Amino acid sequence: MQSPVNPEEMEKIFQKFPAMDAKTAEKMVRDLQDVINPRQVSKDWAVRVPYSRDQTGGGGSKVNDFRVPDIVVMPDSAGDVSHTCQIALKYGVPVLPVSTGANVCGMAVPLARGIMIDFKRMNRILEIDEDGLTCTVEPYVTYARLQAELEPKGYRVNVPGAPNSASVLANCFFVGDKYFSSKFGYGPMEIMGAEIVLPNGKVIRTGALATDPIEPDQVLEYVAGRHPASQQGPGRVCVQAFGPDMTGLPYQSVGRNGIVTKICIKIYPLTKSSRILIYGFKNLKNLTRCLAEICSREVGYGGIVNGPCYSIPALTNSNVDAEKLMKIFKNPLKAFLKTFFAFLKNPTLPFRKPFREVVSGMLGIRGRNFTMEVFLFGTPRRVDLDTKRTKEILANKEFTEEKPGDGTGMAKHMFWAYEKDAKPEYIYKVFQSLGLKDFRLDWLMRMGKMWDYNEVPARIMRKAAGFLLQSPRMPFGKMHWVFEIFLDVLRKAGYPGIDEGNWSTYINSGSGAHYACLEMDIIYDPKSQEEKNRAIQILMNVTTQLTQKGIYFPHNIGLARDLIEQMTVPKIWELTKEIREAFQATVLGPL
Amino acid sequence: MTIQEKDIEAIKNAALSCIKCAFCRQTLPSLTKSNRFADNCPSGLYFNYEAYYASGRNEIARAILLNEYPLQDSKQLQEIIYSCTTCGACEVNCRYISDTNVLPVRTTEKIRAFLAQKGMGPLPNQQKFAEYIKTNNNPYGESASRNSWVKDAAIPDKQQAKYLYFVGCTTGYRLKNVALATANILKFLKEDFIVSSQEICCGSPLLRTGQLEDLGRLIQHNIDLIKQTRCKTVLFSCAGCYRTVKKDWPEILGKPLPFKTLHIAEYLAQKVKKLKFNPISKKVAYHDPCHLGRHLFPNQVYDQPRLIIDRIPGVERIVLEREKDSTLCCGAGGGVKSGMPEYSEYIASLRVEEVRAKGADTIITACPFCIRGLRDGAKLEAKNSGLKEIEVIELTELVFQALEGK
Numbered sequence: 001m002q003s004p005v006n007p008e009e010m011e012k013i014f015q016k017f018p019a020m021d022a023k024t025a026e027k028m029v030r031d032l033q034d035v036i037n038p039r040q041v042s043k044d045w046a047v048r049v050p051y052s053r054d055q056t057g058g059g060g061s062k063v064n065d066f067r068v069p070d071i072v073v074m075p076d077s078a079g080d081v082s083h084t085c086q087i088a089l090k091y092g093v094p095v096l097p098v099s100t101g102a103n104v105c106g107m108a109v110p111l112a113r114g115i116m117i118d119f120k121r122m123n124r125i126l127e128i129d130e131d132g133l134t135c136t137v138e139p140y141v142t143y144a145r146l147q148a149e150l151e152p153k154g155y156r157v158n159v160p161g162a163p164n165s166a167s168v169l170a171n172c173f174f175v176g177d178k179y180f181s182s183k184f185g186y187g188p189m190e191i192m193g194a195e196i197v198l199p200n201g202k203v204i205r206t207g208a209l210a211t212d213p214i215e216p217d218q219v220l221e222y223v224a225g226r227h228p229a230s231q232q233g234p235g236r237v238c239v240q241a242f243g244p245d246m247t248g249l250p251y252q253s254v255g256r257n258g259i260v261t262k263i264c265i266k267i268y269p270l271t272k273s274s275r276i277l278i279y280g281f282k283n284l285k286n287l288t289r290c291l292a293e294i295c296s297r298e299v300g301y302g303g304i305v306n307g308p309c310y311s312i313p314a315l316t317n318s319n320v321d322a323e324k325l326m327k328i329f330k331n332p333l334k335a336f337l338k339t340f341f342a343f344l345k346n347p348t349l350p351f352r353k354p355f356r357e358v359v360s361g362m363l364g365i366r367g368r369n370f371t372m373e374v375f376l377f378g379t380p381r382r383v384d385l386d387t388k389r390t391k392e393i394l395a396n397k398e399f400t401e402e403k404p405g406d407g408t409g410m411a412k413h414m415f416w417a418y419e420k421d422a423k424p425e426y427i428y429k430v431f432q433s434l435g436l437k438d439f440r441l442d443w444l445m446r447m448g449k450m451w452d453y454n455e456v457p458a459r460i461m462r463k464a465a466g467f468l469l470q471s472p473r474m475p476f477g478k479m480h481w482v483f484e485i486f487l488d489v490l491r492k493a494g495y496p497g498i499d500e501g502n503w504s505t506y507i508n509s510g511s512g513a514h515y516a517c518l519e520m521d522i523i524y525d526p527k528s529q530e531e532k533n534r535a536i537q538i539l540m541n542v543t544t545q546l547t548q549k550g551i552y553f554p555h556n557i558g559l560a561r562d563l564i565e566q567m568t569v570p571k572i573w574e575l576t577k578e579i580r581e582a583f584q585a586t587v588l589g590p591l
Numbered sequence: 592m593t594i595q596e597k598d599i600e601a602i603k604n605a606a607l608s609c610i611k612c613a614f615c616r617q618t619l620p621s622l623t624k625s626n627r628f629a630d631n632c633p634s635g636l637y638f639n640y641e642a643y644y645a646s647g648r649n650e651i652a653r654a655i656l657l658n659e660y661p662l663q664d665s666k667q668l669q670e671i672i673y674s675c676t677t678c679g680a681c682e683v684n685c686r687y688i689s690d691t692n693v694l695p696v697r698t699t700e701k702i703r704a705f706l707a708q709k710g711m712g713p714l715p716n717q718q719k720f721a722e723y724i725k726t727n728n729n730p731y732g733e734s735a736s737r738n739s740w741v742k743d744a745a746i747p748d749k750q751q752a753k754y755l756y757f758v759g760c761t762t763g764y765r766l767k768n769v770a771l772a773t774a775n776i777l778k779f780l781k782e783d784f785i786v787s788s789q790e791i792c793c794g795s796p797l798l799r800t801g802q803l804e805d806l807g808r809l810i811q812h813n814i815d816l817i818k819q820t821r822c823k824t825v826l827f828s829c830a831g832c833y834r835t836v837k838k839d840w841p842e843i844l845g846k847p848l849p850f851k852t853l854h855i856a857e858y859l860a861q862k863v864k865k866l867k868f869n870p871i872s873k874k875v876a877y878h879d880p881c882h883l884g885r886h887l888f889p890n891q892v893y894d895q896p897r898l899i900i901d902r903i904p905g906v907e908r909i910v911l912e913r914e915k916d917s918t919l920c921c922g923a924g925g926g927v928k929s930g931m932p933e934y935s936e937y938i939a940s941l942r943v944e945e946v947r948a949k950g951a952d953t954i955i956t957a958c959p960f961c962i963r964g965l966r967d968g969a970k971l972e973a974k975n976s977g978l979k980e981i982e983v984i985e986l987t988e989l990v991f992q993a994l995e996g997k
Binding site for chain 2 (some may be wrong): 040042044045046047049050051052053054055064066072098100101102103118120123124125141142143144146147148149164165166191320369454466467525591
């Protein structure tokens with residue numbers, strides 16, 4: 001089916017939003033500066049231009065179409081955000097928030113121009129409540145920063161599928177999938193409460209923050225531990241909300257239903273033991289059936305599907321080395337000889353267990369088109385039990401007609417920082433022997449912990465830097481079906497090597513067997529309009545087909561999400577529009 | 592020397608290849624120890640807007656090169672481009688994610704050169720560097736003899752030796768104690784070395800601020816001078832000169848240097864077993880100069896200074912949260928100290944704050960710019976905190992103190 005969305009149509013919508021005239025901009029800046037520090041409001045083009053692009057390239061449909069905001073504001077508090085919303089309402093211009101800016105699909109690119117709210121100054125971890133197992137943070141707090149504060153205290157957050165440079169607040173409100181999702185749920189299920197500035201400037205607090213003693217315009221100093229204001233008494237309320245729960249109002253609205261300035265989320269004790277299992281499959285159907293079963297039985301905390309076998313070790317290497325690895329892995333004899341040679345070259349290593357594990361892991365998944373990773377956490381006993389249960393599923397012919405290759409030995413040394421006997425240097429030795437040149441030991445040493453927060457999306461993009469993705473949410477049972485539609489569209493678009501598994505994607509668990517997140521990535525040359533058009537068209541076709549069959553897409557390329565939702569789920573879309581109108585949102589979808 | 596067409600193309604490619612992963616704004620996630628000490632982009636820390644981070648500058652570079660806006664229409668453009676201390680913290684993180692062509696420091700330096708060609712830069716105080724170098728061969732406009740300290744050091748008057756000690760302008764004119772300490776250590780080790788009064792600026796201040804006009808002359812003069820001395824190795828105590836000679840000169844000349852280069856920290860690490868130190872009672876933190884660390888990738892000088900410090904009895908080395916690749920810049924690099932002194936001091940004071948928070952009473956570093964920056968930062972930090980000022984000492988000074996037993 002032909003998609004209703006095409007670059008020309010998007011262009012027409014963009015034309016409705018010309019750049020603001022100088023006089024109005026000047027007047028608005030003065031109005032904003034009445035409350036906000038003048039240094040933190042700017043209409044200078046050099047300050048505005050950096051917001052015109054995100055991870056997925058140009059904000060518009062053209063590769064060189066960069067959408068620039070008219071004014072940039074850096075608030076210090078919810079009070080500043082509220083004032084900005086009121087001014088925007090007065091002038092009828094849109095407002096768009098951006099936290100860390102590690103965004104995709106033009107979500108934080110001001111497609112309709114207007115005011116950009118940059119949250120870089122709101123970067124405080126306001127409270128770590130060890131009694132209530134929650135923490136409260138501002139929008140610019142990243143997963144890396146929060147995790148660094150939590151770990152010494154013996155806690156962790158639910159690790160996101162996004163890079164750890166992503167904002168905790170934005171990731172949770174944007175239905176971010178998590179590594180522990182199959183047990184604890186996805187992004188919104190982490191949220192205990194929020195402080196929301198509605199489009200009309202009114203500040204509301206929900207759930208655990210409903211009784212927050214801090215005023216919206218109060219600028220806070222950094223507080224480690226519990227906030228002094230809540231040190232007396234039992235701590236944060238643990239219920240989701242008083243009365244009608246408004247916490248869900250801003251979900252996935254990218255600031256259009258309300259701008260969140262504070263979030264209270266759950267934290268968990270650090271796990272005592274962990275393990276990553278890696279298995280290689282030749283057949284995608286076998287893999288997805290096994291993974292669905294693993295998740296429905298709540299074995300471990302989720303699974304990931306990767307592309308060809310070389311994609312996992314390639315994560316730690318440069319592009320040149322990734323290509324070498326691909327050749328080595330495609331030729332099993334070469335792989336065997338090379339690794340055997342590694343034994344001879346390192347006489348002190350062969351008798352050591354880690355070396356054997358690395359080599360057997362690499363050989364175990366060689367030549368497989370698809371790899372699956374399963375994350376196990378918990379007590380050592382629980383991890384051992386889950387390993388056993390996973391192996392049982394993989395040996396069951398009801399789920400897989402092939403015997404999966406075992407690459408687990410390698411995973412231990414490659415990715416996992418919490419494995420006590422992990423020896424990343426052994427991977428280094430093996431890779432060195434395979435003739436990889438750009439490989440660096442410190443990458444590996446660090447990758448252990450980096451993998452913890454997943455750098456996959458960023459690393460997938462490093463080659464061309466032009467990158468578009470679609471990320472449907474679906475039940476695990478429908479994974480294979482969704483894959484097939486995606487691959488079918490790719491095949492029809494003339495992409496080479498689809499049937500040979502020459503593509504890469506990953507599935508992350510959402511919430512047990514109920515919900516999985518599949519990321520479909522298409523890489524293009526950032527300077528080629530033709531390539532970008534083709535990538536957009538493919539993703540549009542996939543999205544339209546799947547949306548009509550009930551698969552949900554939280555984000556999309558540029559404004560395409562609105563257009564597709566308007567067509568495929570008109571009643572829900574109309575309702576969302578009415579809710580936005582009730583709060584006087586200045587821009588209603590589609591734009 | 593001017594900015595070439597291929598440089599412009601490279602900047603455009605770099606800008607379009609930036610994947611906005613946001614890693615350039617903070618320490619590598621796996622090395623992040625706390626929220627308080629996680630930032631490592633000086634200009635981002637001070638000015639906050641996206642434009643002041645590497646990812647933002649990439650977009651501005653794109654807008655400039657694609658002529659998206661008239662340059663003169665921006666009041667903040669100069670401040671944005673010239674507030675980068677070129678410390679390379681962003682570049683280190685960028686390499687982990689995008690080992691391609693996105694090298695933010697390089698982009699900043701080239702854009703500075705581009706703006707300078709268009710008459711839009713550098714900052715007024717930075718323009719003086721170029722003027723002084725033209726007239727006096729040093730960025731300070733000093734007309735006195737460069738190595739007046741040589742008399743005090745009683746260096747033997749020779750034309751040839753194994754090592755040439757390239758003193759550098761900042762050490763020669765502003766931090767003579769460092770030059771003296773270096774010379775005294777070399778004498779102590781009975782090393783065959785000379786110092787040349789004919790040495791002129793290495794070109795670092797011009798390169799960092801995009802003023803490339805006089806660069807070729809400086810490089811050629813110094814290379815001819817070194818060739819005349821027939822020294823096989825040139826020793827540096829200035830990290831800035833070392834980085835410029837080791838990395839920039841061969842790139843600009845398009846061929847390898849006809850001599851070896853060695854920083855005094857590397858040299859001392861080789862000789863450290865021969866040195867007998869007297870005890871010094873200090874709790875020190877080592878600050879990694881950007882030019883001796885990240886800029887020298889993949890041959891960063893990280894372990895050598897620590898090895899030397901750890902050999903001195905009584906000296907307890909405190910490990911900071913931001914060390915080696917994650918170090919927070921002292922705020923004095925990239926022409927920022929002269930161009931924007933207030934901001935430079937603020938960044939240095941943040942670094943001193945971290946040192947104090949970790950319990951050290953002295954900062955050791957191996958770069959004259961860091962010394963000057965951190966000393967000013969220590970004053971500001973002491974004023975703000977009301978506590979005793981943290982001492983800032985150059986590595987060679989510490990070594991010489993330990994050798995002398997003072």
